Amino acid sequence: MAQQGQSFLSLRGVKKHFGGAKALDGADLLVEAGSVHSLVGENGAGKSTLIKILSGLIEPDAGDILIDGQPVEIAGVQQAEALGFRFIHQELSLVPHFTAVENAFIGRPYPRKGPFIDRRAMRQAIEDTARDIAPDLPLDIPVGQMTTGQKQLVEIIRALIGAPARLVVMDEPTASLSDGEAARLHKAVKRLSDTGVAVIFISHRLDEVMEICDSFTVLRNGCTVGAGRINQIDRAGLVHLMSGREEVLGAAETPPVDSPVVLKVRDLPFGTCGQSVSFDICAGEILGLYGLVGAGRSSLMKLIWGAAPHAGGQIELDGVPLRPGRIGDRISCGAAYVPEDRRNEGLITSRSIADNLAVAHLSQVRARPQMPWTSRRKMAERSATVQSMLSVKMGSPWHGPLTLSGGNQQKLLFGRWFGEPTRLLILDEPSRGVDVGAKAEIHALARQFARDGAAVLMTTSDMDELMALSARVLVMAGGDITAELSGNSLTPARVIDAAFQHQSEISDTDSQTEKETHA
Amino acid sequence: MTSFVRRYGTLVALLVIIIAFSIASPIAFGTPNNLINITQQMTLLAIVAIGATLVMAVGEFDLSTAAVVSFGGIFVVFLLKAGVPAPLACLAVLAAAGVFGAVSGFIVARFEVLSFITTLAVGTIIGGITFWLSDGATLFGDIPVGFRDLARGKISGIPTLTFWLIGVAVVAWVVLDKVEIGRRLYAIGGNREAARLAGVRIVSNTMVAFIGSAMLSALVGMLLTARIGSANPTGGGGFLLSAYAAVFLGMTAFREGEANVPGTLVGAAIIAVVGNGLTILGVSTFMQDIITGMIILAAVLVRRTGTQSR
Numbered sequence: 001m002a003q004q005g006q007s008f009l010s011l012r013g014v015k016k017h018f019g020g021a022k023a024l025d026g027a028d029l030l031v032e033a034g035s036v037h038s039l040v041g042e043n044g045a046g047k048s049t050l051i052k053i054l055s056g057l058i059e060p061d062a063g064d065i066l067i068d069g070q071p072v073e074i075a076g077v078q079q080a081e082a083l084g085f086r087f088i089h090q091e092l093s094l095v096p097h098f099t100a101v102e103n104a105f106i107g108r109p110y111p112r113k114g115p116f117i118d119r120r121a122m123r124q125a126i127e128d129t130a131r132d133i134a135p136d137l138p139l140d141i142p143v144g145q146m147t148t149g150q151k152q153l154v155e156i157i158r159a160l161i162g163a164p165a166r167l168v169v170m171d172e173p174t175a176s177l178s179d180g181e182a183a184r185l186h187k188a189v190k191r192l193s194d195t196g197v198a199v200i201f202i203s204h205r206l207d208e209v210m211e212i213c214d215s216f217t218v219l220r221n222g223c224t225v226g227a228g229r230i231n232q233i234d235r236a237g238l239v240h241l242m243s244g245r246e247e248v249l250g251a252a253e254t255p256p257v258d259s260p261v262v263l264k265v266r267d268l269p270f271g272t273c274g275q276s277v278s279f280d281i282c283a284g285e286i287l288g289l290y291g292l293v294g295a296g297r298s299s300l301m302k303l304i305w306g307a308a309p310h311a312g313g314q315i316e317l318d319g320v321p322l323r324p325g326r327i328g329d330r331i332s333c334g335a336a337y338v339p340e341d342r343r344n345e346g347l348i349t350s351r352s353i354a355d356n357l358a359v360a361h362l363s364q365v366r367a368r369p370q371m372p373w374t375s376r377r378k379m380a381e382r383s384a385t386v387q388s389m390l391s392v393k394m395g396s397p398w399h400g401p402l403t404l405s406g407g408n409q410q411k412l413l414f415g416r417w418f419g420e421p422t423r424l425l426i427l428d429e430p431s432r433g434v435d436v437g438a439k440a441e442i443h444a445l446a447r448q449f450a451r452d453g454a455a456v457l458m459t460t461s462d463m464d465e466l467m468a469l470s471a472r473v474l475v476m477a478g479g480d481i482t483a484e485l486s487g488n489s490l491t492p493a494r495v496i497d498a499a500f501q502h503q504s505e506i507s508d509t510d511s512q513t514e515k516e517t518h519a
Numbered sequence: 520m521t522s523f524v525r526r527y528g529t530l531v532a533l534l535v536i537i538i539a540f541s542i543a544s545p546i547a548f549g550t551p552n553n554l555i556n557i558t559q560q561m562t563l564l565a566i567v568a569i570g571a572t573l574v575m576a577v578g579e580f581d582l583s584t585a586a587v588v589s590f591g592g593i594f595v596v597f598l599l600k601a602g603v604p605a606p607l608a609c610l611a612v613l614a615a616a617g618v619f620g621a622v623s624g625f626i627v628a629r630f631e632v633l634s635f636i637t638t639l640a641v642g643t644i645i646g647g648i649t650f651w652l653s654d655g656a657t658l659f660g661d662i663p664v665g666f667r668d669l670a671r672g673k674i675s676g677i678p679t680l681t682f683w684l685i686g687v688a689v690v691a692w693v694v695l696d697k698v699e700i701g702r703r704l705y706a707i708g709g710n711r712e713a714a715r716l717a718g719v720r721i722v723s724n725t726m727v728a729f730i731g732s733a734m735l736s737a738l739v740g741m742l743l744t745a746r747i748g749s750a751n752p753t754g755g756g757g758f759l760l761s762a763y764a765a766v767f768l769g770m771t772a773f774r775e776g777e778a779n780v781p782g783t784l785v786g787a788a789i790i791a792v793v794g795n796g797l798t799i800l801g802v803s804t805f806m807q808d809i810i811t812g813m814i815i816l817a818a819v820l821v822r823r824t825g826t827q828s829r
Contacts, residue, residue, distance in 0.1 A: 307716055327716065328718055328720065330718075331718040337716060339713075344712060344713070345712050346713055346716075348709035348710040348713050349709065350708070350709040350710070350776060350777060351705060351706065355702060358702065359702060359703075359706050359719065360717040360718050362702055362703070363699075366699075372698050372699040372700070373697060373699075374698060374699055374702060416717065
C-alpha cells in the first residue's frame with residue numbers, strides 16, 4: 001500500500017436532486033491512493049448517483065470534489081477520463097468476437113507503424129499490463145468465449161491502457177461470478193491497488209468487502225452515515241449502518257386468519273445451483289419479496305407469471321394448476337401482472353392509452369359479446385372508467401401513454417387488468433420512479449386489490465414500501481430464499497441482513513432468522 | 520399546423536402531385552380515363568403493399584414478397600397446364616403461399632430470428648421452387664378465359680382489377696383496425712415484450728401476419744398472370760421495393776409511425792401517379808426511379824424532423 005494516508009480523492013457534502021427526489025443529500029467520500037475502498041448501501045442509497053458524478057455523466061447540485069487537495073469540476077466523461085478515473089460497469093461493454101487485445105484498444109489511440117495499426121505493439125502493451133494484474137488471462141481468444149470473470153479482467157486491463165489511471169471504480173464486479181473466479185478477481189484488485197491506483201469497490205457481498213477492502217463508506221438515503229477503516233468495523237456493524245431505520249412508515253395489513261390459499265408454489269426450480277422455492281399466498285395477503293439487485297426476484301416473478309418456462313415444480317391458482325410458460329392460463333384464471341420495466345415491458349408506447357388499457361382483455365371492448373369486433377366507444381368508456389377509478393390525469397384516451405407522468409403511466413399498467421375479478425396480482429417494483437403522491441396512491445391501489453380478495457405478490461427494492469405493504473416477507477439472495485420473516489421478526493435490519501447473506505454463509509447465520517424449509 | 524402537416528402531409532403531397540401533373544399535361548393526365556388507368560396500374564402494387572402492411576404492423580419485414588408473387592404466377596399456370604380446374608388451382612396456390620408465410624412467421628416468432636434473414640432465405644427457396652416448376656422459362660398457353668377475366672375488362676366502366684383492390688383493402692382495413700387481431704398485431708409491433716407479458720400470443724399472431732402477406736402476394740402473382748396471359752419466373756421482381764416504399768410513405772400519413780392500410784393506399788397512389796405522370800411527360804424510366812426514390816426520402820425526412828422538433 002504505497003502513499004498511505006494521503007487522501008487522493010475527497011468528496012464533501014455532495015447533493016443531487018432528480019425532480020422532487022433526493023438522490024444524494026450530503027454525501028462524503030474519502031479515498032486514499034493505493035487503497036481498496038468499499039462503497040456500500042442498500043438499493044437506492046445513492047451509490048450509482050455518486051459514481052455517475054465521478055464519471056462526469058451528471059453534475060452535482062452542491063458539494064466539492066477535491067483531488068490531491070485541489071478542487072476540481074468533472075464536467076464530462078472526457079474530463080473524468082483525463083483525471084485518470086476509470087469505470088467498470090456491471091454490464092460489460094466488450095465486443096464478443098474481439099480478443100482481449102482488440103477490446104482493450106477500443107476508443108483508445110492505437111499504436112501505429114506508418115499508416116497501419118501496429119498489432120505487435122498492441123499485444124506487447126496488453127501483455128505488460130496483464131502480467132501485473134492477471135498473468136493467466138488468455139489474450140488471443142475472442143472475449144465471447146471467456147467466462148464472466150475473465151471478461152471482468154479484460155475490462156480492468158482496458159481501464160489501464162492509455163493515459164495513466166489513478167482511480168478504478170468497480171460496480172459489483174463479482175455479482176455474477178463463481179467463488180473461484182471471484183477469488184481470482186480479488187487478487188487482481190489487490191495487485192491493482194499495489195501499483196498505487198485507488199479502487200472503489202461496490203459489492204453486495206459483505207464477506208468479500210471485509211476481506212479485500214482497506215476502508216469503507218456507508219451511504220443511506222443519499223447521506224454518508226459511516227466511514228472508516230475496515231478493521232474498525234464488523235459485518236453486523238455495516239448492516240446496522242446500512243439499514244439504520246428506527247421507525248416503520250405505514251403499517252402493513254394482515255389478512256384474516258382463515259383466508260384461503262390462492263397461490264400455491266411448490267418446488268419451483270430456480271436459481272443457478274438447482275435450488276427450488278415453495279410458498280403460499282392467501283387471499284387478501286400482500287407477500288413481499290425482497291432482495292438486492294441481481295438476487296433473481298424479477299426472474300422468479302416472470303416464472304410465476306408464465307413469461308418463462310420451467311421444468312418441474314407446480315404453480316396452482318385457486319387449485320387450478322398453471323402450465324409453465326403459459327401467460328394465457330394465468331389471465332383466464334384472473335391473474336394480473338405489473339412488470340418492473342414500464343417502458344420496455346409494460347407500455348406499448350406507439351399505441352394509444354386506450355389501446356394499452358384494452359390489450360390484455362380485448363373481449364371486454366367488443367361491440368357485441370360474441371363477435372371479435374373492437375368498439376372504439378367501449379375502449380373510450382373503459383379508459384374513462386380507469387381514469388376515474390384510479391384518478392389518472394390524462395387528456396384524450398387516444399393520445400400516447402408517454403404524454404403521462406410516470407405515476408400515471410404506472411396506473412395504466414394496473415388499469416389494464418380492471419374489469420375482471422383479480423385473484424392474483426404480481427407487482428414488480430410497483431412504484432419505481434414515481435413521485436411521492438403517486439406512490440401513496442399506488443400503495444392504496446395494491447391494498448385495495450388485496451382487500452377485494454386477491455393474493456398479491458410484490459417485489460420491491462424500497463424498504464419503506466416493503467414495510468408499509470407486506471406483513472410477511474421472503475428474502476432472496478443468490479437465487480435462493482434465505483429468510484421468511486413476519487410478525488415481530490420482520491424488521492428492516494433483519495431483512496437487510498438476510499439479503500446480504502451469500503449462500504456460502506447460510507450455515508453460520510444466527511438462528512434468529514426463520515428459514516424457509518422445503519418439504 | 521405542424522400536427523396537420525404531419526397527419527395529412529402525405530395526402531396533401533399526393534394531391535399536389537396530381538394537380539401539378541394536371542397542369543403540366545392537361546390533355547393526357549387529367550382525363551377521367553387516365554385516372555381510372557392509374558387505379559388499375561396501382562392495383563397490383565397496392566395489394567402487395569397491403570400484405571407488407573400486415574407484416575410491418577407486427578414490426579417485421581417480408582423479403583420473400585417478390586419471390587411469392589413470381590411463384591403465384593408460375594404455380595397457377597403450372598397447375599392449369601396439368602389440367603387442374605381453375606378455382607381449385609387458385610386455392611392450391613393460396614394454400615401453398617400460406618404455408619410459406621406460416622414457415623417464415625413461425626421461425627421469426629418462435630426462434631426470434633431476424634425476419635430479414637428468415638424471409639431472405641425462405642424467398643430464395645421459393646425462387647428456386649419457382650424456377651424448378653417453370654424450367655426457368657416463361658409459361659403461357661392453356662390459360663382458361665374465365666381465369667383471365669379475373670383481371671381483365673371492366674364492370675360498369677370500372678376495371679375489374681379495381682374491385683380486387685377495394686375488396687382487399689376493405690378486408691385488410693377491417694382486420695387491422697376493427698377486429699381484435701389487429702389490436703394484437705399492432706401491440707406486437709409496438710412492443711413485443713410488453714405485448715407478450717400482457718398475454719398476447721406472439722407466435723400465432725405473427726404467423727397470421729406473414730400468412731396474410733404471402734397469400735396477398737400470391738394473389739397478385741395470379742392476377743398478373745391473368746392480366747398478361749403468361750407467367751415469368753421473375754415476374755414479381757419489381758414488387759418488393761415499391762411495395763415497402765408504399766408502406767413507408769403510408770407510415771408518414773394518418774397515423775404516426777405505424778403501417779396502416781389507408782396510408783399504404785396513399786403511398787401506392789403516389790408511386791403510381793408519379794410513374795404515370797412522368798411517363799406521360801416523356802421522362803425516361805431510370806429518371807423515374809431516381810425521382811421516386813427522392814420522394815420517399817423526402818417524405819421520411821419530413822416526418823423525422825417533424826417528430827424531433829417536438
